[in-house]
Amino acid sequence: MLGGTAFLSRAVAEEAVRRGHEVVCACRAASGPVPQGAGHVALDRSGAGPAEVRDAVGVGWDVVVDVARQPGWVRASVAALPDAHHVLVSTISVYSDTATRGGGPATLALHEPLRSDEGTGDPADADPAAAYGRRKVACEEAVAEAAGHWVVRPGLLVGPDDPSGRYPTWVRRLLDSAPGERVLAPGDPDDPCQVLDARDLADWLVDGAERRSTGVVDAVGPPTTRAEALAAVARAVGATPTWVWADTAFLLERGVAPWSGPGSLPLWLPPDLAGILAHDDAPARAGGLRVRPAEETAADTAVWLSTGPDVTLGGLEGSEEAALLTALASLRP
Numbered sequence: 001m002l003g004g005t006a007f008l009s010r011a012v013a014e015e016a017v018r019r020g021h022e023v024v025c026a027c028r029a030a031s032g033p034v035p036q037g038a039g040h041v042a043l044d045r046s047g048a049g050p051a052e053v054r055d056a057v058g059v060g061w062d063v064v065v066d067v068a069r070q071p072g073w074v075r076a077s078v079a080a081l082p083d084a085h086h087v088l089v090s091t092i093s094v095y096s097d098t099a100t101r102g103g104g105p106a107t108l109a110l111h112e113p114l115r116s117d118e119g120t121g122d123p124a125d126a127d128p129a130a131a132y133g134r135r136k137v138a139c140e141e142a143v144a145e146a147a148g149h150w151v152v153r154p155g156l157l158v159g160p161d162d163p164s165g166r167y168p169t170w171v172r173r174l175l176d177s178a179p180g181e182r183v184l185a186p187g188d189p190d191d192p193c194q195v196l197d198a199r200d201l202a203d204w205l206v207d208g209a210e211r212r213s214t215g216v217v218d219a220v221g222p223p224t225t226r227a228e229a230l231a232a233v234a235r236a237v238g239a240t241p242t243w244v245w246a247d248t249a250f251l252l253e254r255g256v257a258p259w260s261g262p263g264s265l266p267l268w269l270p271p272d273l274a275g276i277l278a279h280d281d282a283p284a285r286a287g288g289l290r291v292r293p294a295e296e297t298a299a300d301t302a303v304w305l306s307t308g309p310d311v312t313l314g315g316l317e318g319s320e321e322a323a324l325l326t327a328l329a330s331l332r333p
Helices: 008-018 050-057 071-080 128-143 166-175 198-211 226-237 248-253 271-277 282-286 294-305 318-331
Strands: 024-027 039-042 063-066 085-089 148-154 156-158 182-186 195-197 215-219 242-246 257-259 264-266
Touching: 008 198, 024 050, 039 050, 050 071, 063 071, 063 198, 071 085, 071 128, 085 128, 085 198, 128 148, 148 198, 156 166, 156 198, 166 226, 166 264, 166 294, 182 226, 182 264, 182 318, 195 198, 195 294, 215 282, 226 294, 242 318, 248 318
Parallel strands: 024 039, 063 085, 085 148, 148 215, 156 195, 182 242, 257 264
Antiparallel strands: none
């Protein structure tokens, strides 16, 4: 395992250990507890060439699972361990088309690769978020040099240990709601929504590593609607909200941010980005991806939140939501 010990990386390591595999997490510093039974090798991959990678992790490994976002790191790992089967955890952010629904590797265009780990001087590459997808395209190019490789492009990952705060924000909001309380919901109830429990992806990544899967595939959950996704969270935590839906124009005009962060309504995207939450899940299902019920993911996330994790939740402040609900009521007969 080349990468940190947070969220997906830790879930993959835990599952591999559970199945009896020898696992070493190679990263600069463990960002969380190393799973019991796994080792940790301190490796600063910034500027580390093949020799440094090989010296740190040794040779003879059967599989490398890499979560790197810097193409130079992937090039070094492939050169250091050429006989291993390389599994690259990429992202659907490699696609330049964010509007088309039901797309996937065979139909969606990619960003132009950004092969440099450093800034290029182009203002468009100075923003880490803008450069992320382009560098992941270059990471995919780099891992293709391995004799055996599998590229997996996850969509939105959720569940316990989720550091983004997107999905946990809704779990917390509904946990805190009173019976029948009016809760602001973004966009249209039928807007697409698609999430995948990181633990299900971890299981599948280990499955694929064991059988030496190859090719390129999107790792996404079942397509559903935002109304059903939020309803599943409500059922899981025993909430009975009264949903009040606000359309995209209303929210944008009042400065509500989509997706994540303070002042946002997570899991909501404008139409030009709606394809991000509506990829074709059939290839992953055909390849053996098994998905647990949405209610189980929400319930386990609620348990995790009860432990007081160090995670910053997004969403609206109570006063902000109340003001928006009042504004909506004034516009409706």
